[in-house]
Amino acid sequence: MSQHVLSTEANRRQLQQIIACLSDGVILLDPDQSILWANEAALAMHGASQISDLGANAKAYTQRFALRYRNNHVVPVDSYPISRLARGETFSDVLVDVASAADDERSWVHRVRSLVLADSRGEPESLVLIMDDVTDWASAEQRFEKTFAANPAPAVICRLSDLRYIKVNPGFLEMTGYARDQVIGTSTYELDVLDLAENKELARQRLCEGVTIAQMQAQLRLADGGSKQVIVAGQPLELNDEACMLFSFVDMEPRHKAEIALRQSEERFAKAFRLSPVPILLCGAADQRVLDVNDAFLDTLGYRGEDVLGSSIAQIDFIDDKNARIWLFATLEKTGSLDRIDVRLRRKDAGLIDCAVSADTVNIQDIPCYLLVLMDITERRRTELELVSAIEEVMKDASWFSRTLIEKLANVKSVNSPKLPSVSFTDLTARERDVLGLICEGLADKEIAARLKLAPNTVRNHVAMAYSKLNVHSRSEAIVWARERGLFSSEWRTKGQG
Structure with missing residues (x-):
């Protein structure tokens, strides 16, 4: 064996000893393209x-492993x-995905560079692949790329x-209307994302x-x-x-448009609130404190x-009525x-007003509130009472006529009256129900006392309690209340036929 061959073998052994324990993978090729040696790191990769x-050799390697660039x-x-x-090229920082041709489930990413070692005559002696x-x-x-692209916030x-x-996500392109190639490679001076910033000089410095x-x-x-x-x-x-x-952005246009729409809506609400001829009150839902009232409310009360x-x-x-309040x-909560609940209101001068109250829940600056609309029905109620009073006068001399008229009046009121508070016949005591039934038969207090074998004062107390619970104020209203609910109608028919 010649001295040159011995020298080459010695150099290779020394080189192998040096690189055997390196974390970088190293593969040595002979100038004839055969693979001479690889360290443990290269094998593992x-x-x-x-x-x-x-x-x-190099050709066999290309058959055993499939390589792709990072763009797939x-x-x-x-x-x-x-x-x-193998062709003697030198290169650096080639990035490739490496997978076994027999099992593409296993893959690695290598950053590869090459080195050509020459002998004393300048001829290639060893070809080194370093990865x-x-x-x-x-x-x-890759995870960052996916996250960056999927992020809805422009960036x-x-x-x-x-x-x-060097990177732009779809959110930025959609917001600005640029194409990707109009952004990538452009300088921050050409596309200034800090233009007209509140503190542009500080931002530029940072x-x-x-x-x-x-x-x-x-802007x-x-x-x-x-x-x-x-x-x-x-x-x-x-x-x-x-x-x-990384620059990220929040588009202020939707928020700006929403603020304008909200402001316009609030202005329309405020105008309608102020100019309405119907009394309106706004109070907090939690504490029922009055936040605002319109002029009609102040004038009416x-x-x-x-x-x-x-x-x-x-x-x-x-x-x-405290209980009505x-x-x-409680019902609002x-x-x-x-919707149109009859409530009696007291003016500051102690005068009473009959009102139909409608109310709804509204949010004012994200705070739940109640909006109460108060329709003055005093005149309507007075007319109804006058009509009932006239009917009572007729009843004194023509009970057959009065009963027919009361039934017709009840039918009319049931069609035109607003929703009633949920008072049930069962809210009355047994004795109050007896008294109400006899009132509907047309009996006076003394006659009821005799029929039920009670003292006249006791009957009057039962009548007063029944009126209070039913929210009525006269015998005729009590009869109408019962007729609206179909109570005691059989007794009426019997008496009417008799």
Whole structure:
């Protein structure tokens, strides 16, 4: 064996000893393209247990492993790093996905470079393929890419070394109308995302220093030449080992339009509230404190604004019946609305007004409130009472006529009257029900006392309690109340036929 051969073998053994324990994968090729040796790291990066698993030479290697670029394009066989090395090429930082041709479920990402070792005569002596396993890095980058692209918030990333944009997500393109190639490679001076920012000089300084840019308002120039109000913020990050700045944006236009629509809606509500000829009151749902009233409310009830604003409904005490007030707000809390409930109100001068109350729940600045609309029905009620009084006069001398008329009146009132509070016949005691039945037969208090064998005062007490519970004020109203609910009608028919 010649001295040259011995020298070459010695050099290779020394080289193998040096690189055997390196974390980088190393594959040695002979100038004839045969694979001479590989360290443990290189074998692990290919899922191989021995050198023969890599193939006998460069051509065999290309048959055992499938390579793709990071854009998922297939690497042509003559462009494989090992093929290029076999031709004596030197290169650096070639990034490829490597998978076994027999089992593509297992794959790695290699960053590959080459080295050609020459002998003393300058002839290639050893071809070295050096690879770094960057699978974890590539997976993290892939996750970042997916997250960045899927993020609905508009965003761009610029490289700090030259302040050029290197990534843009669909949200930014959709918001601004730019195409991707109009953004990628463009400098921050050409497409200035900090244009007209609240503190542009500070933001520029922080961009150059590569530190966080606090969110601030800015004007973003659009592809069609217009502009858009945005909130912009910058966050430094490293991408592909390069210092970068991630700019994210919040489009202020939808919020601005919503604010305008809300303001216009509030203005319309305020005008309708003020100009309505019907008394209206607005109070908090939680504490029933009066937040606002219109002029019609003040005029109708005789109060001044300072008398009611800030006070609770209970403190003002303008609802004549305490129980009616408690029932009204308990029902509002439970159902959220009321429709034309008859309530008697007390003016500041102690005069009484009959009203039909409708109410609904509204949100004012995200606070639940009750809006009460009070329709004055005093005149209508007075007319009804006068009619009932006239009927009572007729009843004294013509009970047969009065009963027929009462039935017709009951039918008319049941059609035209508003919803009644939910008072049930069963809310009356047994004795009060007996008394109501005899009232419907047309008996006077003395006759009822004799029929039930009670003292006249006791009968009067039962009548008063029944009136209170039914919210009626006379015998005729009590008869109408019973007729509306179909009570005692058989007794009426019997007497009418008799």
